Amino acid sequence: xxxxxxxxxxxxxxxxxxxxxxxxxxxxxxxxxxxxxxxxxxxxxxxxxxxxxxxxxxxxxxxxxxxx
Amino acid sequence: xxxxxxxxxxxxxxxxxxxxxxxxxxxxxxxxxxxxxxxxxxxxxxxxxxxxxxxxxxxxxxxxxxxxxxxxxxxxxxxxxxxxxxxxxxxxxxxxxxxxxxxxxxxxxxxxxxxxxxxxxxxxxxxxxxxxxxxxxxxxxxxxxxxxxxxxxxxxxxxxxxxxxxxxxxxxxxxxxxxxxxxxxxxxxxxxxxxxxxxxxxxxxxxxxxxxxxxxxxxxxxxxxxxxxxxxxxxxxxxxxxxxxxxxxxxxxxxxxxxxxxxxxxxxxxxxxxxxxxxxxxxxxx
Numbered sequence: 001x002x003x004x005x006x007x008x009x010x011x012x013x014x015x016x017x018x019x020x021x022x023x024x025x026x027x028x029x030x031x032x033x034x035x036x037x038x039x040x041x042x043x044x045x046x047x048x049x050x051x052x053x054x055x056x057x058x059x060x061x062x063x064x065x066x067x068x
Numbered sequence: 069x070x071x072x073x074x075x076x077x078x079x080x081x082x083x084x085x086x087x088x089x090x091x092x093x094x095x096x097x098x099x100x101x102x103x104x105x106x107x108x109x110x111x112x113x114x115x116x117x118x119x120x121x122x123x124x125x126x127x128x129x130x131x132x133x134x135x136x137x138x139x140x141x142x143x144x145x146x147x148x149x150x151x152x153x154x155x156x157x158x159x160x161x162x163x164x165x166x167x168x169x170x171x172x173x174x175x176x177x178x179x180x181x182x183x184x185x186x187x188x189x190x191x192x193x194x195x196x197x198x199x200x201x202x203x204x205x206x207x208x209x210x211x212x213x214x215x216x217x218x219x220x221x222x223x224x225x226x227x228x229x230x231x232x233x234x235x236x237x238x239x240x241x242x243x244x245x246x247x248x249x250x251x252x253x254x255x256x257x258x259x260x261x262x263x264x265x266x267x268x269x270x271x272x273x274x275x276x277x278x279x280x281x282x283x284x285x286x287x288x289x290x291x292x293x294x295x296x297x298x299x300x301x302x303x304x305x306x307x308x309x310x311x312x313x314x315x316x317x318x319x320x321x322x323x324x325x326x327x328x329x330x331x332x333x334x335x336x337x338x339x340x341x342x343x344x345x346x347x348x349x350x351x352x353x354x
Contacts, residue, residue, distance in 0.1 A: 003324070010317045013310050020307040021348070027285025029236040029255065033351055040348050047337045054333055 004058040011051045018044045071123065078127070079120040085131075086116055089138045102159055102209060105141055112137045160208035166201050169217065179206060190214065233351045235283055242279035242289070255281050262287075269298055284351070308345070308352040315341035 025037035119130035148155035189212035203215040239251035279289040286301040322334035
């Protein structure tokens with residue numbers, strides 16, 4: 001497995017985590033819990049953006065693995 | 069009119085009357101009867117019993133007496149709700165038996181309590197050493213309540229985790245195979261969501277005896293068929309595991325990469341993820 005595809009897998013997990021946190025933020029009844037989940041969700045968004053950026057660069061550096 | 073018929077009519081009327089009276093007296097009577105209320109209750113019952121059997125007593129006399137006996141406590145309760153002094157007079161004051169870890173002998177004597185009785189009451193509260201008690205008070209209804217010294221108090225969640233995640237009461241959403249819409253709505257959920265969750269666990273609604281939703285939106289169910297195994301909800305644990313895995317992955321990439329810039333990016337995000345895990349772990353653990 002190339003580095004790019006590994007990082008892509010991590011990106012996918014991150015998106016899953018983002019969705020899970022979002023769901024918990026919506027279904028939790030306690031306000032502090034809601035807020036914690038929401039903040040965590042926003043933080044994962046930043047990480048996702050960073051990783052996406054990195055993937056773009058990796059594909060640029062290793063064009064043979066583009067889109068795999 | 070035959071005697072048995074009169075007795076029957078009287079008894080039924082008095083039964084209904086007593087039922088109404090107990091309703092008026094309210095729930096408080098059950099939980100903490102003062103000695104006075106106890107006596108009143110017995111007397112009312114006695115009058116009612118005599119009235120229904122003894123045909124020599126005229127109904128007028130009986131009803132007057134029963135009304136006075138039962139409405140007087142109601143009046144007293146009303147008055148004592150308003151007036152603190154009157155309340156102290158009617159219900160009595162509490163007496164402190166142990167203060168700052170020392171037994172107050174004067175107060176014991178005033179309440180005609182022997183040391184043996186005090187020890188017995190303490191043992192009822194699982195206290196066998198008087199030295200463990202910081203404060204003990206005899207309530208007006210005869211209960212002894214005990215505050216243990218700080219080091220002898222049982223451990224609470226707050227002692228171990230300074231800010232434990234809060235938990236609201238769970239809502240029962242399925243009972244006897246029927247969906248209860250109102251609790252579902254209070255959780256902000258609908259029948260569609262419930263269907264989806266049940267499908268995920270692979271059970272039909274008709275087979276569900278009881279289902280509850282906890283304050284994090286997790287569904288726990290009990291089936292009619294106890295042989296079927298259902299898994300505990302895993303979403304939160306899986307989410308936590310996924311977060312930890314991503315954090316580990318990011319750290320791994322930081323070690324593997326040759327580019328300084330990428331290393332910095334991975335390290336920063338790994339640190340952020342670790343912080344996140346720490347923040348949500350208490351909420352996701354159970």
